Amino acid sequence: MSDLENIDYYDYKALLKRARSQIPDYVFQKDRFELPEIEILIEGNRTIIRNFRELAKAVNRDEEFFAKYLLKETGSAGNLEGGRLILQRRISPELLKSRINDFLREYVICRECGKPDTKIIKEGRVHLLKCMACGAIRPIRMI
Amino acid sequence: MAKKKQAKQAEVNIGMVGHVDHGKTSLTKALTGVWTDRHSEELRRGISIRLGYADCEIRKCPQCGTYTTKPRCPNCLAETEFLRRVSFVDSPGHETLMATMLSGASLMDGAILVIAANEPCPQPQTKEHLMALEILGIDKIIIVQNKIDLVDEKQAEENYEQIKEFVKGTIAENAPIIPISAHHEANIDVLLKAIQDFIPTPKRDPDATPRMYVARSFDINKPGTEIKDLKGGVLGGAIIQGVFKVGDEIEIRPGIKVTEGNKTFWKPLTTKIVSLAAGNTILRKAHPGGLIGVGTTLDPYLTKSDALTGSVVGLPGTLPPIREKITIRANLLDRVVGTKEELKIEPLRTGEVLMLNIGTATTAGVITSARGDIADIKLKLPICAEIGDRVAISRRVGSRWRLIGYGTIEG
Numbered sequence: 397m398s399d400l401e402n403i404d405y406y407d408y409k410a411l412l413k414r415a416r417s418q419i420p421d422y423v424f425q426k427d428r429f430e431l432p433e434i435e436i437l438i439e440g441n442r443t444i445i446r447n448f449r450e451l452a453k454a455v456n457r458d459e460e461f462f463a464k465y466l467l468k469e470t471g472s473a474g475n476l477e478g479g480r481l482i483l484q485r486r487i488s489p490e491l492l493k494s495r496i497n498d499f500l501r502e503y504v505i506c507r508e509c510g511k512p513d514t515k516i517i518k519e520g521r522v523h524l525l526k527c528m529a530c531g532a533i534r535p536i537r538m539i
Numbered sequence: 540m541a542k543k544k545q546a547k548q549a550e551v552n553i554g555m556v557g558h559v560d561h562g563k564t565s566l567t568k569a570l571t572g573v574w575t576d577r578h579s580e581e582l583r584r585g586i587s588i589r590l591g592y593a594d595c596e597i598r599k600c601p602q603c604g605t606y607t608t609k610p611r612c613p614n615c616l617a618e619t620e621f622l623r624r625v626s627f628v629d630s631p632g633h634e635t636l637m638a639t640m641l642s643g644a645s646l647m648d649g650a651i652l653v654i655a656a657n658e659p660c661p662q663p664q665t666k667e668h669l670m671a672l673e674i675l676g677i678d679k680i681i682i683v684q685n686k687i688d689l690v691d692e693k694q695a696e697e698n699y700e701q702i703k704e705f706v707k708g709t710i711a712e713n714a715p716i717i718p719i720s721a722h723h724e725a726n727i728d729v730l731l732k733a734i735q736d737f738i739p740t741p742k743r744d745p746d747a748t749p750r751m752y753v754a755r756s757f758d759i760n761k762p763g764t765e766i767k768d769l770k771g772g773v774l775g776g777a778i779i780q781g782v783f784k785v786g787d788e789i790e791i792r793p794g795i796k797v798t799e800g801n802k803t804f805w806k807p808l809t810t811k812i813v814s815l816a817a818g819n820t821i822l823r824k825a826h827p828g829g830l831i832g833v834g835t836t837l838d839p840y841l842t843k844s845d846a847l848t849g850s851v852v853g854l855p856g857t858l859p860p861i862r863e864k865i866t867i868r869a870n871l872l873d874r875v876v877g878t879k880e881e882l883k884i885e886p887l888r889t890g891e892v893l894m895l896n897i898g899t900a901t902t903a904g905v906i907t908s909a910r911g912d913i914a915d916i917k918l919k920l921p922i923c924a925e926i927g928d929r930v931a932i933s934r935r936v937g938s939r940w941r942l943i944g945y946g947t948i949e950g
Contacts, residue, residue, distance in 0.1 A: 415687055
C-alpha cells in the first residue's frame, strides 16, 4: 500500500525528502561548466579561432549558427574553414571572448539552473531554449 | 464495486496564482499535459498574458493507492479508477496583468498558490494574489513550493519558514505547503491527493436560474471562410449557477453600445445556444464547473478578441440590471500589497479614478461622492451586477493599478 494513504500534509520534512527522491540525481550536481581554452591567432589583418569546431561541439550548438553569431557581433566578414573560424578583421582576444560569453548566456546557459544542457526547439514560429536538466523553457530570438 | 460515472465536464475550478515566473503554467502542464500559453506573444515573451484553462481527471489506483491523472498506474500498471474531473484556471503573474488575474479569480472555487523555492518569500505579486483570494472569499487554498530542484535542502527549509511566516494570519494560514518540482513532476501525486482533500466540489443547485460569467470570447472562423460556412461567435467562461442547455434562448448583458440620435445607451444581446463544449467534449447541457465554450448565433464580429469579456449570460429577463452608477461600501486594506515598498492606503476621495472588478468585468470609475466608507461611483463601462456583489478596488499608484481593497454594492 502506498505511503500516500496516511500522508501528513503538515510534515514538511517528509514531503521534501519524498519530492527530492523523485528528482533525478544529476539535477543536484553543481559541476561548473568549463569551456575549452579558446585558441585565438592574429595574422596580419585577420583573426583566426583555431579550435572553433571543438568549441561548437563543447557547447552542443551548430557550428554555422555559432559562427554567424560571432560574425554579426564583431561586424566582420569571415568564413569557416576546416574547423577554424577566420575573421577578416583584427579583433582583440578580450573582445572575442566576451562575445563568446554573450553567446553562451543567450543561447546555451539555462537561466533557471545555470546548466549548459539545453537545446533549441521550435514551437510554431517561436524558438525556445529548453533545458534538459531542469525543464525550463525560455523564448529566444534567432539571428 | 460500482465504477463512478466518468464525467465529461469538470466539477470544480481551481486557480493557479502566484508571482510571475514561479511556475504556474508549468505546474498546469505537469497536471494536465496542456501548455496554456498559446498566444504567440505569450510564447515570444515567456509570460502568461491571457487566462489559460485546462482540465484533467484525478484517478486512483485501487491496488497500490497511487494518485495519478493517467488511465494506468505509473507504479504497478493496473487500471486506475476515476475520482473527479477538475479544471485549472492559469492566471498571469505579472504585475501589469492584475486585472486579468482578478477576472480569473472570480471563476475559481479553490486556488493553488505557487511559490518558487529559489526566491525569497513573499514576492510582491504573491502578496497581491493572496490578498485577491482573501477579498474574493476563496478559502480553499493549497500552497505549492515549486522549483525545489534548484535549491538544496537547507534553502528549501528556509523558504518554507518564510512561507509560514507570510501566511500567518491570512486566509491561507491552514493551507498545506507541498514541496514539488513541476518540471520533474515530483510530488504531483501528493498534490492530487491534496486537491481531493482540501478543495471539495461545492454543492450546486441544479434548479437555480442559470447564470454564466464570460471570461473570453472568440471568432472561430478562419480568414477566408465562405459566408455559408460561417459559425457564430463563441463565449468562454464559467457557469456559476443553474444549468444551460443547447437550444436555450439567452441574454447577454451589458451587451453593446448603441447610439440613436444623440443618445447613447447599452443594449443587451439576445441569442440562442447552438452548442456547448467543455474542452474537446461536446455537451447537450452544462452545469457549474470547468470552463464552458458556448456557441451562439451571434455575429462573430461581436465576440472577436475577447470583446465580450466581463459580460453576464442568463435566460432573458432573469439578469441583474445594467448599472452605470453604483454605490459601494468600501473595505480598504492598510497597505498596498503589490509593491516592494508597502505604501499606506488613504481613504477614498471625491473625484478619484478607480479600477473596479466585478465578476469577470473590469471597469474604471470616477468617485462622484465619497463619505466615510460609502462611495458613489460613475462607471466608464456599465456592469451587470446584483446588490451585495463584491467589487475588487484598485487605485493608481505610480504608473500601475494596485489592489487596495474591496466593496459591496449597495445601490
